[in-house]
Amino acid sequence: MFRLYWADEAGLPADDRGLAYGDGLFETIRMSGQRGVLLSRHLERMVRDAGRLGIEVSRKELANVCVEAAQRFADRFKADGWILKLTLTRGSGGRGYRPDPGMEPNLLVSASPMPPAPDSEGVAADFSKVPLAVNPFVAGIKSLNRIEQVLAAAELGPSLFEVIMADRDGNLVEGTRTNLLLRQGGGWVTPPASSLAVAGVLRQWLLERLRQRGETVTERPVTVNDVLGPDCQGLFLLNSVLGIVPVRTIAGHDLPVDSGLATIFNPLETLE
Amino acid sequence: MFRLYWADEAGLPADDRGLAYGDGLFETIRMSGQRGVLLSRHLERMVRDAGRLGIEVSRKELANVCVEAAQRFADRFKADGWILKLTLTRGSGGRGYRPDPGMEPNLLVSASPMPPAPDSEGVAADFSKVPLAVNPFVAGIKSLNRIEQVLAAAELGPSLFEVIMADRDGNLVEGTRTNLLLRQGGGWVTPPASSLAVAGVLRQWLLERLRQRGETVTERPVTVNDVLGPDCQGLFLLNSVLGIVPVRTIAGHDLPVDSGLATIFNPLETLE
Numbered sequence: 001m002f003r004l005y006w007a008d009e010a011g012l013p014a015d016d017r018g019l020a021y022g023d024g025l026f027e028t029i030r031m032s033g034q035r036g037v038l039l040s041r042h043l044e045r046m047v048r049d050a051g052r053l054g055i056e057v058s059r060k061e062l063a064n065v066c067v068e069a070a071q072r073f074a075d076r077f078k079a080d081g082w083i084l085k086l087t088l089t090r091g092s093g094g095r096g097y098r099p100d101p102g103m104e105p106n107l108l109v110s111a112s113p114m115p116p117a118p119d120s121e122g123v124a125a126d127f128s129k130v131p132l133a134v135n136p137f138v139a140g141i142k143s144l145n146r147i148e149q150v151l152a153a154a155e156l157g158p159s160l161f162e163v164i165m166a167d168r169d170g171n172l173v174e175g176t177r178t179n180l181l182l183r184q185g186g187g188w189v190t191p192p193a194s195s196l197a198v199a200g201v202l203r204q205w206l207l208e209r210l211r212q213r214g215e216t217v218t219e220r221p222v223t224v225n226d227v228l229g230p231d232c233q234g235l236f237l238l239n240s241v242l243g244i245v246p247v248r249t250i251a252g253h254d255l256p257v258d259s260g261l262a263t264i265f266n267p268l269e270t271l272e
Numbered sequence: 273m274f275r276l277y278w279a280d281e282a283g284l285p286a287d288d289r290g291l292a293y294g295d296g297l298f299e300t301i302r303m304s305g306q307r308g309v310l311l312s313r314h315l316e317r318m319v320r321d322a323g324r325l326g327i328e329v330s331r332k333e334l335a336n337v338c339v340e341a342a343q344r345f346a347d348r349f350k351a352d353g354w355i356l357k358l359t360l361t362r363g364s365g366g367r368g369y370r371p372d373p374g375m376e377p378n379l380l381v382s383a384s385p386m387p388p389a390p391d392s393e394g395v396a397a398d399f400s401k402v403p404l405a406v407n408p409f410v411a412g413i414k415s416l417n418r419i420e421q422v423l424a425a426a427e428l429g430p431s432l433f434e435v436i437m438a439d440r441d442g443n444l445v446e447g448t449r450t451n452l453l454l455r456q457g458g459g460w461v462t463p464p465a466s467s468l469a470v471a472g473v474l475r476q477w478l479l480e481r482l483r484q485r486g487e488t489v490t491e492r493p494v495t496v497n498d499v500l501g502p503d504c505q506g507l508f509l510l511n512s513v514l515g516i517v518p519v520r521t522i523a524g525h526d527l528p529v530d531s532g533l534a535t536i537f538n539p540l541e542t543l544e
Contacts, residue, residue, distance in 0.1 A: 007286035014279035014380060019359065021418035022294035053419070054426060087291065090422075095387065097418060097425035097448050108286060115367065135405035135420055145417035146293035146369060147325070148407055150362075153369035154326060176369050 002057060002088065004065065006072070007110030016106055018089030021097060022144040024105075025049055026087040030114070030241045034070035035271040036084065038240055041201040046088060049141040055090050055105050062086070065109060073111035083241060085110045087144070115241065122248025122257040123161035125175070125237070127224065128152040132165040132173045132197055140199035148197070149176045161245070162237055164227075167195065171221040178237035178245065179203040182226055183258070185233075187216030189226065202240040202265065209264060227255075234258050243267060274329060274360065276337065278344070279382030288378055290361030293369060294416040296377075297321055301356040302386070302513045306342035307543040308356065310512055313473040318360060321413040327362050327377050334358070337381060345383035355513060357382045361416070387513065394520025394529040395433035397447070397509070399496065400424040404437040404445045404469055412471035420469070421448045433517070434509055436499075439467065443493040450509035450517065451475040454498055455530070457505075459488030461498065474512040474537065481536060499527075506530050515539060 005012055018024035027046050030037040043066070047059045069084055076082075087110075091103035130152040138145070148165070153176045155163050162175040173191055174180055179200045182189040188210055193199045210217050227235055227250060234256050235247040244262045247255050277284055290296035299318050302309040315338070319331045341356055348354075359382075363375035402424040410417070420437070425448045427435050434447040445463055446452055451472040454461040460482055465471045482489050499507055499522060506528050507519040516534045519527050 005286070011283045011286040011288065012291060014277070014283040014382060016283065016291065017422075019284060019288065019291040019361075019380075019416065020298070021422050022416050023419060023422050026292070053423070089291075097421045098428050099422055099426050108291075110286060130409050131407060133405040133407035135403060137402050137423055138419055143419050144291065144294050145419045147295060147410055147415050147417045149369045150289075150293050150295050150371055151325070151409055154371050156370050 001061060002105040002107040005106060005108045007108055012089065012106050012108055013092045015093045016089050017091060017094060018087060018106065018144050023053075023099070024055070024087060024089030025053065025141055025143045026085060027142065028241060029066075029084040029086070030081060030267060031070065031074065031084050032081045032268065032271055033079075034074045036066065037267045038201050038205055038270050039066065039272040041205060042240070045142070045201055046086065050088055052138075052141060053090070053143070054099060054101070055088065057088060057105055065107065069109050069111065076111065077113060081114045083112045083114060085112065089144070118161060118242055118245045120259065120262065122246040123237070124159055125162045125164060125247045125250045126155070126160055127251055128155055128163035128165045128176070130155075130165060132167055134167065134173065134195060134197050136194065139194055140196050142198045152176045164250070171195070171223060172227065173197065175237055178239045178242070180222060181206065181236040181238055182222055182232060183234035183236070184226065184231050187218060189218050189220060189222060191222050192219040195221065200238055200240060202238045202244070205270070206238060206244070206265060228253055232256070236261055273333060274377040274379040277378060277380045279380055284361065284378055284380055285364045287365045288361050289363060289366060290359060290378065290416050295371070296327070296359060296361030297325065297413055297415045298357060298359045299414065300513060301338075301358070302353060302539060303342065303346065303356050304353045304540065304543055305351075306346045308338065309539045310473050310477055310542050311338065311544040313477060314512070317414070317473055318358065322360055324410075324413060325362070325415070326371060326373075327360065329360060329377060337379065341381050341383065348383065349385060353386045355384045355386060357384065359416070390433060390514055390517045392531065392534065394518040395509070396431055397434045397436060397519045397522045398427070398432055399523055400427055400435035400437045400448070402427075402437060404439055406439065406445065406467060406469050408466065411466055412468050414470045424448045436522070443467070443495060444499065445469065447509055450511045450514070452494060453478065453508040453510055454494060454504060455506035455508070456498065456503050459490060461490050461492060461494060463494050464491040467493065472510055472512060474510045474516070477542070478510060478516070478537060500525055504528070508533055
């Protein structure tokens, strides 16, 4: 079980380990009324990745909180949707970094309006100056350790939707809040899950869907050349709240835009 | 300026970015009564590293808070000292990762008892299974992104004081809460500051002091062989709260213990 905090009532205790050490993880779920986009996948990822951090949480109890949150928040937002955020931390207190195995987790639940929709005809992106250093022990986990993404996001502006971060070998890993999917040679290419800071639920859903349709999906390191070279037939940014976003221009270089992929993912069809 | 929160009164707001993204940093200062060990260095590091994160804070206002905190907390603890913790975050709210330049930082101030003193005759250490992935953009900053240290600290136990984490090349970087100093060939060796997750204030103070005494200090990558090989004349763990801690045994391998170094640092002589 966990101790439940509603963000519209109170913050977490001052000795919460999520604040102290980033000792926790979060999910942001696009809601429409009282139902959520890819909700099961969000809950499954949180339970699985909490387990990787040694934080035990029941999927059923998380799901119950989502129902309660939907009843509480849905009416405060317009019909076009809202964002449900779950922040799960290891709990309060303890001596220094060392986690106490008997600790009761804290769960903070908050709601916010939908962000502005990205331009469906494509967005502008750039390569970030901030590299990504992914520790294999926490690769893919949407943990509360996001200072690299914050520093990279400082490069964003009104005319720059996303910046792509590279690892120390120069391979492109992901955007600050999006995973990458490249169209090349009639197939699809994406960096492998083991290399990612955050393995997104839309990315996983989309890879499965493409494979079900018989399309070729290759998980391998992606280079700047893959994106800027003549073989690139399109670059897409994936985020379960924002959807599948085509990149129209990157670092001033125009990319082919095909909005066909966006039609594969209709958020309203994945509501649960 | 910043918004001040006393941890014995309240936690931070639910939308604090320190909790949401680890968007902040902290200092833990050993206090004796109303004075602090290496206090100026702690404050200088916080101001400098906050600046690297784009968080502006005045050293003078931080120092004033320390005076206020000392008056508030000192009497609650015994004469052997206490710990003052400053947690500075970018502030509350904002849209996603992207930091708002006009944001007012939050400062959370808390106090806790001194941890148990390490065995002055030496402690047991081991090599951690958890690697460290240090991003050069945040190297050395005591940011709130400490999930790697938490996972490594889970390996600690009553008979294991510290575990040493290595980077992906296998070079030893630091302990979960300590920097490393090796005695070798009559001189001193320590991993370079640019490679560190946290560049400790005691480490910096000690390197300066050793150099003032005419001793040879080399900053270079440190390997497992440096520690386990015949040239190792001693391994020391550095932490401004715990002091200079000799390692008696690492991974079951006995090391020479010389307590001479510990006498260089007398915390009570560095009180400010």
